[in-house]
Amino acid sequence: METTPANRRIRTGLEQDARYSGGQEQHAEKRTDEPPAYGFLNNSFAPKYIPAEPLLKRRETVRDFFKSLTQLKKHYGIRLDDFRSLPYPYNILLARAEAGKAIRKKHRQREVFIIEQDQQISLSVKEGFRRNYSLYYIPVVPVYRLWQQPEHLPTAELLTAVCGYLYAEAGISYYRDEDTYMYYNYEILTEWMDDLEGEDEEEQLLRQKCLSDAEIAGDFIQEKMMNKALRQSLPDKLNAFTPLTPYQHTAVMVAQKALGLWQTFPGANLFEHSSPIEEDEDDYGCNTTIYMHEYISFIGSNTDAVSDTLFEMVENDFNERSYAQEPELRTVFKERQTAYTDKLAYAEQVLDLITDLCTLLYQQP
Template structure:
């Protein structure tokens, strides 16, 4: 079950064309700006055709029309030399070996179309073979020419905000207390191991968002709603402090497996909670030291001056108070106004450089499983 609602956040442009799965009300989608497709202008230069001999029947069907793609311009920008082509194919070979792909034979074609065709071919095969593959770059520095491959987990421009008030209500519901203990172990894993920020910690982004809202209410002229707003804020602080004490306790990790083994599902909700708990425990066992921010990088080219204009992952991943009420709606609006000032965002990204050095075996399997877990957990918590 998905209890998602979406809130447009700012004017952030995500250049990828994606279909994110929005999570429950506070796990909101950051609005994707209109991705204006960059059309390829007609070139005045004629394209070389390589075909079979004229005396072969149906020769047209055997023609190979080399690609008019951005790769062609990229390759043409490289300085022509035997070393350039040699480096190119050596790097291509290492890339293909790493991803276990059979590249198309293109050496027989003239420069630069041989390299452009090779790039076009390998890109199509990477799209089909590698789950999180984003793009490849051809780099030429003063020493050599080589490929850089980018793998990226698309977070779907979504706010991954986990409501602890739901878990608080579950703990105080006699019929669902066993469920709450299961999910308490899940949240302890997310807090201590996965490194999800908590909104009552002063170093967290959402701590200062809540503080700002509190200041606004206290400083504004008193109205009939003022007391209600202040009560919601105080309740968010109380529940947040109370639940952090429960989540912080590492005993929840010690008894995690025991809670799973002793839990007997009696209905669909029990089954959902048990499934989430098993996946979280499996992540804990498989990746005992991995943090959600381990591969955080800007999802675009960024200079040092641009770093302050990037949405950090800590801004859209966090525990927070509640998914309903005035406080939630105001928070989402406030985050929206804040994030619209940014030009790009951080996402889990791995860059692999095929220049003769050892290639990292790192991948984004952890991120794929973790973000799926966050989606599932949020669906559950948005029923309370």
């Protein structure tokens, strides 16, 4: 699978403008006698004053915080020392830090925040999982080629059923659907190829053929994927399939993983727990967010004569953005929450499935 690092543009804070004060005319330097050392006794100074938080507000903050902390402990099933007796605000800060340590989980990123909603202090946990910043692009041309070889038809049916599950059930976008990000990129790529001048004629014909093949294969596989009977026959096809080659053995493992997800998470969608978008345009009206459906998608091919150009277009676009949407879970402990369940497990396993599928499709059967 073609991968690219998600190079993010880091926005730095605004620096203070250097200012020039005074006119161009230079004034003569004026000297004064130095004041006597005891001169400060003739002046009065106002003490530095920082308003203290009202005592009533402080009590409400502590009360709400530890009430929320109790809900967090029950949700994750953890135990913490009682920090109520410590001075404010150290009791709150220390309790939050210890809670963050207690809920750590391997391969997950969890952050604990103190938030205020409706004038009430609560704890909130943001959870994500660690992933390498890759393009999860599933090529369908290799599957189409399997359909053109009679000896590989059983494998083609298995892998098409897997793709159908990812498309119809998991919700992964398809490059032949007009309202998708990859459809737009293929459209731009086609227009660019048509307007290209000075290119070697043979090379240009090859690229145009690759784009045509992507359209033909895409429409053919999409029609197969939309066949609900094919998707639902996956268990029967797995039982009837006898793998003979390493490629076929891997295809069976990929299909079994897809079937397991379908059965374990009925009705689940990959984008159900995507991170919220707080701001989506910069000062120039351009998108600042890389959406999940933009870096997780079906494509034509990842090895043909136009794939490098396609990936370069996508990478250049993504490099202009500052934030990547990811699977994320946010829980606010303002009220009682049910016991913790791993709601990100499905998204994590789907991305693993896509990785295995793309690795298989990169090989020759």
